[in-house]
Amino acid sequence: MNEQIEAYAKRLKLSWIREHFDDVEAETNKEYLLKLFEKEVENREERKINLLLSQAQLPKTGDNPFEWEHIQIPQGIDRETILNGDFIHNRENLILYGGVGTGKTYLASLISLNAIHRFGSKVKFFTVASLVNKLIEANQNGSLQKLLKQIKKLDLLVLDELGYIPLHKEGAELLFQVISMCYEDKSIVITTNLQFGQWNHVFGDPILTEAVIDRLIHHSHLLLFTGDSFRYKESLTHR
Ligand SMILES: Nc1ncnc2c1ncn2[C@@H]1O[C@H](COP(=O)(O)OP(=O)(O)OP(=O)(O)O)[C@@H](O)[C@H]1O
Ligand SMILES: [Mg+2]
Incomplete structure (x- = not known):
């Protein structure tokens, strides 16, 4: 069954769910589904941001707080x-x-x-x-x-x-x-x-x-x- 789930997740491009569906614990079906969706969305946003960051090619900056005084x-x-x-x-x-x-x-x-x-x-x-x-x-x-x-x-x-x-x-x-x-x-x-x-x-x-x-x-x-x-x-x- 795991293989089938993985195959469907792959077809649906649910990459987080494909890898982690077996690790998620929940009391009810709905809670389980909710957790899967939440994580998938979170993971997608994170990947999108990382892609945007790498495409932007920003220079390295310090981490000093920015001073506006001058x-x-x-x-x-x-x-x-x-x-x-x-x-x-x-x-x-x-x-x-x-x-x-x-x-x-x-x-x-x-x-x-x-x-x-x-x-x-x-x-x-x-x-x-x-x-x-x-x-x-x-x-x-x-x-x-x-x-x-x-x-x-x-x-x-x-x-x-x-x-x-x-x-x-x-x-x-x-x-x-x-x-x-x-x-x-x-x-x-x-x-x-x-x-x-x-x-x-x-x-x-x-x-x-x-x-x-x-x-x-x-x-x-x-x-x-x-x-x-x-x-x-x-x-x-x-x-
Ligand atoms: N207003 C500021 N607040 C905090 N740190 C600053 C500020 N301005 C500059 N710095 C620090 O000085 C470094 C050099 O600044 P930055 O590279 O932005 O200068 P610049 O105005 O672009 O100079 P250049 O014209 O030579 O390119 C920054 O990486 C940062 O560490
Ligand atoms: Mg500069």
Whole structure:
């Protein structure tokens, strides 16, 4: 009988039940069934979250509590809405701007983690350089449409480190294409060390730069990261 149960569970894709139905104890049939369902659902959610986490490719972050003291938040949004990912439902964008080591990547990662755990959001974390390389490669080997389609399915796209490396013409145009495709439809979180006035150095073309900024500003909140580098502070305290 066990084999038959396992075979049915497999056909029905009830993987937790298939492995554990024999270990569950209960007083009544109904209680038994309830426990099986509960565990199967729990296990499914857990697997879904793990899959979303591995697809998101978030960078490793510390586990310090996040400090907001040196971050200026504009009107119209607050810490809660930023962290709990509510801006994602409103398809708003965040631009995290400030100096090195001030927590931009850290906050972008925390937001991503929360969105995955709370809503099961599809998130993907790219450095701008890695996304642009991927886009150029896809463009050259004919798989650009496929890559754009994957990006289109996301709820949240994180673009880390805009401004650290200037882009070539092809890269800038492809990145513009991604931003154009996403800015109204889903949320983008961008981290950057450059003010808008300097984005020209990244995109290389004033008209393209203006078009990017125009799209982004539309539904965006600009967070200002002031303060000193946490990396520097941490290295001092470890000494
Ligand atoms: N606001 C913060 N609260 C707590 N820890 C922080 C904060 N900001 C930074 N840190 C610590 O400093 C480390 C470096 O921060 P992070 O990588 O987010 O900086 P960044 O702003 O992305 O810098 P860069 O521009 O060089 O990429 C984090 O992993 C974290 O340990
Ligand atoms: Mg960073």
